[in-house]
Amino acid sequence: MTYGAFRVAGQVPVAIVGAGPTGITAATLLAQLGVQTLILDRWPDVYPQPRAVHLDDEIYRILARLGIADEFATISRPTRGLRLLDNRFKVLAEFNRDPSCSVHGFPQANMFDQPELEVLLRANLKRYPNARLRSDTEVTAVTEHEGHVRVTFTDRSDGRVHHVDADYVLGCDGANSLVRARIGSAMRDLNFEQRWLVVDVATSQTRGADLRQWEGVHQVCDPVRAGTYMRIGQARYRWEFRLLPGESADDFGTLRALRPLIAPWTGDVPDSDLKLLRVTEYTFRAQIADRWRRDNVFILGDAAHLTPPFIGQGMGAGVRDAMNLSWKIAGVLNGTLAADVLDSYEQERKPHTRSMIRLALNVGQSMTGGGRLGNLARRVVLPRLRWVPGLRDKVVDSTTPALNRSALVCKSRRSRRLAGTLCPNPPLPGGQRLDALLGNGFALVTSEPLGTADHALLRRHGVVVLVAEQGSELEKWLRRGRAAGAIVRPDRTVMCAGRDIAALCGRLDLAPLQLRDNPER
Ligand SMILES: Cc1cc2nc3c(=O)[nH]c(=O)nc-3n(C[C@H](O)[C@H](O)[C@H](O)COP(=O)(O)OP(=O)(O)OC[C@H]3O[C@@H](n4cnc5c(N)ncnc54)[C@H](O)[C@@H]3O)c2cc1C
Numbered sequence: 001m002t003y004g005a006f007r008v009a010g011q012v013p014v015a016i017v018g019a020g021p022t023g024i025t026a027a028t029l030l031a032q033l034g035v036q037t038l039i040l041d042r043w044p045d046v047y048p049q050p051r052a053v054h055l056d057d058e059i060y061r062i063l064a065r066l067g068i069a070d071e072f073a074t075i076s077r078p079t080r081g082l083r084l085l086d087n088r089f090k091v092l093a094e095f096n097r098d099p100s101c102s103v104h105g106f107p108q109a110n111m112f113d114q115p116e117l118e119v120l121l122r123a124n125l126k127r128y129p130n131a132r133l134r135s136d137t138e139v140t141a142v143t144e145h146e147g148h149v150r151v152t153f154t155d156r157s158d159g160r161v162h163h164v165d166a167d168y169v170l171g172c173d174g175a176n177s178l179v180r181a182r183i184g185s186a187m188r189d190l191n192f193e194q195r196w197l198v199v200d201v202a203t204s205q206t207r208g209a210d211l212r213q214w215e216g217v218h219q220v221c222d223p224v225r226a227g228t229y230m231r232i233g234q235a236r237y238r239w240e241f242r243l244l245p246g247e248s249a250d251d252f253g254t255l256r257a258l259r260p261l262i263a264p265w266t267g268d269v270p271d272s273d274l275k276l277l278r279v280t281e282y283t284f285r286a287q288i289a290d291r292w293r294r295d296n297v298f299i300l301g302d303a304a305h306l307t308p309p310f311i312g313q314g315m316g317a318g319v320r321d322a323m324n325l326s327w328k329i330a331g332v333l334n335g336t337l338a339a340d341v342l343d344s345y346e347q348e349r350k351p352h353t354r355s356m357i358r359l360a361l362n363v364g365q366s367m368t369g370g371g372r373l374g375n376l377a378r379r380v381v382l383p384r385l386r387w388v389p390g391l392r393d394k395v396v397d398s399t400t401p402a403l404n405r406s407a408l409v410c411k412s413r414r415s416r417r418l419a420g421t422l423c424p425n426p427p428l429p430g431g432q433r434l435d436a437l438l439g440n441g442f443a444l445v446t447s448e449p450l451g452t453a454d455h456a457l458l459r460r461h462g463v464v465v466l467v468a469e470q471g472s473e474l475e476k477w478l479r480r481g482r483a484a485g486a487i488v489r490p491d492r493t494v495m496c497a498g499r500d501i502a503a504l505c506g507r508l509d510l511a512p513l514q515l516r517d518n519p520e521r
Contacts, residue, residue, distance in 0.1 A: 012038045013333055015151045015166035017139045017179050020047070021114070022301030022318030023172030024121040024133075026326050028066045031128035033330035033440060038164055040153050044136045046122060050200045050278060052114040053232045054079075054217075054312030056398040059319050060106035061425055061492075065435065068124050069106070075116045077233060078107035080216035087222035089264045096216075103424040105433050108398040109217075111232040114315065142169055142182040142297060149296055168329055169297045172318070177303035183294035190286035190354075192308060192361055197252055199239040199262065200277040209273035211237060211265050218265070226368035228310075229265050236277075237265075240309070242368070249281040284308035286357050292346040298325060304349075307357040310364040317353050324349050327440070327490040328408075337513065344406035348420075351404045403493055410496035410507065418481035418497035423488045426473035434474070438464055438488065442508070446485035446501055447475045454505040461508050463487075 014030055016023045019041035027037045055063075063072050081096040102108050125131050134153075140161075141152040148165035155162065171179025180187075203209035213231065220227040227241040241261055243249075252258050255271045258279070266274065287306045292299050301318025325345045331337030402420035405411045409420045423445060425434045443464040444450075450458070450465065458465055468474035478484060478497075485504050486497035498504055507513075 010163065011148070011165045012036055013166065014038075014168045014170065014329060015040065015149070015164055016170045016172055017142070017151065018171070018173035018177075018301070018303070019122070019133055019135070020172060020174060020301065020318070021052075021118060021121060021315050022303075022322050023170070024118070024125055025062065025066065025319050026170055026172060026300065026322035027131045027133070028121070028125050028128065029322060029326035030330060031125070031131040032065075033327060033334075034130065035326075035330045035333055036130045037132070038166075039131065039133045040137045040139050040151070041133070041135050042138045042156065046115050046118040048115050049280075050113055050115060050198075050238070052117075052309070052312070052315040053111055053230055053238050054309075055110050055112065055316050055319075056313075056400075057102040057104040057106045057108045057110075058398065058400060058422065059316040060110060061104040061435065062319050062323050064106070065323075066121070066124060067127070068120050071120050071124075072110075072112070072117065075120065075233070076110045076112040077231065079109045079111050079230070080214070081109070082217050082219060083214055085218060085220050087220065087225070089220070092221065094214075094216075102398070103426075104422070105425040105427070105435070109312075111230055113232060113236060139173070139178060142171070142179055144295075167296060167333065170325070171297065171299040171303045172301050172322075174302045175306055177299060179297060180289055180299050180303050183291065183297050183299065185289045185291040185294070185299065187287040187306070188290050190288065190357060190361070192284070192286035192364075194284050194308065195243040196282055196284055197239075197241045197243050197247075197249055197261075197279065198282055199241070199252070199258060199279050201237045201239075201262070202275040202277055203235045203237065203269070204273040204275070205235045207273050209235075209269050211267070211269065213265055221368055223368050225261075226364075227261070229262075239265075243281065249279050252279050286361055288350065288354055288357065292350060293342070298342075298345060300325065305353045305357065307353075307360050308364055310360045311356070313356050313360060317356060320352070321345075321349055323491045341407050344408045347406040348403040348409065352401055355401050408489060408495055409493065412498075418478075418483055418486050418494045421481075421494055423486060423492050423494055424473060424477050425492070428472075429469070434466070435492070437466065438492075440490050442490060442495075442513075443488045444485060444501075444504065445474055445478065445488055447478050448484050448501055450501060450505075454502055457505050457508065461513075463508060 013035055014037045016027055016037055016039040019039050023039055027039050030037050063069055083094045084092040086092050097108050136156045137153045138156055139151060139153045143150045145165055149169045150163050150165050151169060152163045171177050173179055218229040230238045232238050239262055255274055255276050285306045289304045292304050300321035305317055307314045328341050332339050403409050411419045427433050441462055444458060445466050447468045481497055483497035484499045485501045487495045487504055489495050496507055
């Protein structure tokens with residue numbers, strides 16, 4: 001069933017400005033829910049420059065929902081953890097991750113090349129005829145027009161101007177977002193700005209060049225020349241170095257000029273076995289937009305927030321935005337959710353994003369701040385960190401904060417543990433993981449059998465019921481959360497949890513959910 005199909009030429013339920021990772025994720029999720037979208041992007045193809053290189057298990061889980069987990073596995077590399085080095089490259093501390101251990105069912109830290117991922121995302125989108133990508137198209141205006149949002153764009157191949165009227169517009173148009181400006185939103189600075197050099201190098205596979213380094217992220221903790229080294233593929237490596245005042249990327253345009261920086265990792269591998277793919281300068285910023293919505297226009301991804309990449313979460317935040325908003329818009333369009341649930345997008349995502357940016361700033365600061373005194377403290381403290389189990393777990397744990405209370409996250413004093421957190425994705429008897437069983441709708445995960453009336457109510461609402469077996473991972477998860485059951489939203493966030501299953505089921509009858517009115521059920 002397709003909701004809100006193209007009614008007349010020039011109209012579409014959802015127009016998406018920007019076909020980066022955020023826009024394509026939103027389009028794919030909406031398409032899976034039967035919503036027609038038109039995606040507009042200024043470039044003819046994927047933006048070819050490498051940027052993001054890391055994503056966590058939560059984002060991998062979303063990629064699996066998009067249908068590209070297997071393909072992503074072929075272009076990514078789970079990483080072993082984090083090694084902290086001093087300015088003489090002595091190891092201060094090492095935190096190992098177990099790639100096989102994750103509540104989401106995927107390795108906790110994965111290295112990849114952003115353009116390769118974007119190629120996968122776009123190829124996958126072609127499977128959905130209700131999503132149409134129009135490239136080589138510059139969006140120039142987003143305005144109100146007779147009860148719709150009018151998106152005006154120019155076809156860059158012939159200069160002709162067109163427009164489309166949409167019920168909803170998603171501004172996934174990156175850091176310099178036009179949509180953000182059009183909704184009267186502005187970036188608020190979180191007081192961080194640093195210039196960094198970003199270096200991408202390939203090694204010659206035919207000649208067997210391998211830098212033979214520890215297979216994790218290397219962080220050089222040095223207030224003067226902070227740096228990061230990562231292996232991102234079979235023959236691909238990334239360095240990021242803080243630039244000193246007066247330096248620019250032009251000073252490091254050749255392998256010869258880069259050698260003083262990268263030699264601790266490249267050793268005696270000759271220049272002929274290394275290929276410099278890109279050297280560029282980025283100004284890393286921490287910013288968050290003051291409003292993420294005006295009427296039916298939303299901003300997502302880099303359009304709404306920017307973070308320094310110290311914990312590799314910028315792109316992930318955009319993918320999370322897309323996952324959070326897409327099912328809500330689909331629900332409002334198909335009449336199963338009240339329109340005011342759309343307020344929950346900013347209420348839930350903004351605090352989450354802010355705390356992830358703060359975490360990135362803290363990680364950056366604790367590894368590289370404090371001058372010589374900071375160096376001394378790090379030399380004393382860091383080697384001991386791994387003996388403190390709670391702290392060690394924090395460094396290697398990829399769990400992100402719970403979402404704040406909203407119309408779709410119900411936290412009461414007695415049952416606040418699970419609400420707003422993600423439900424795990426364990427393998428179930430039969431081999432499938434939980435996500436495969438839950439599909440795209442609401443679900444009740446319970447450790448107690450249901451009464452007939454509750455069963456009937458849930459069936460009427462089309463809610464999938466999963467009874468967790470005694471001793472299973474799911475049952476233990478509920479027990480740890482002091483709950484007998486949890487209502488899980490389509491994005492796998494727990495809406496509410498508690499001991500009283502009948503009361504939980506009753507919540508499905510309350511506004512803003514109108515599941516009973518779903519025409520499909
Ligand atoms: C050096 C570096 C390292 C990074 N490392 C990581 C990392 O390890 N992990 C991580 O998660 N993130 C990382 N990031 C961040 C990540 O690259 C971005 O967060 C991500 O690309 C944002 O995706 P997006 O889709 O929101 O925006 P973008 O990727 O910027 O896409 C926006 C799209 O909108 C289009 N567009 C813009 N304006 C218009 C218009 N007017 N009309 C039509 N189209 C338009 C653009 O062409 C573009 O395709 C890193 C970034 C940098 C620079």
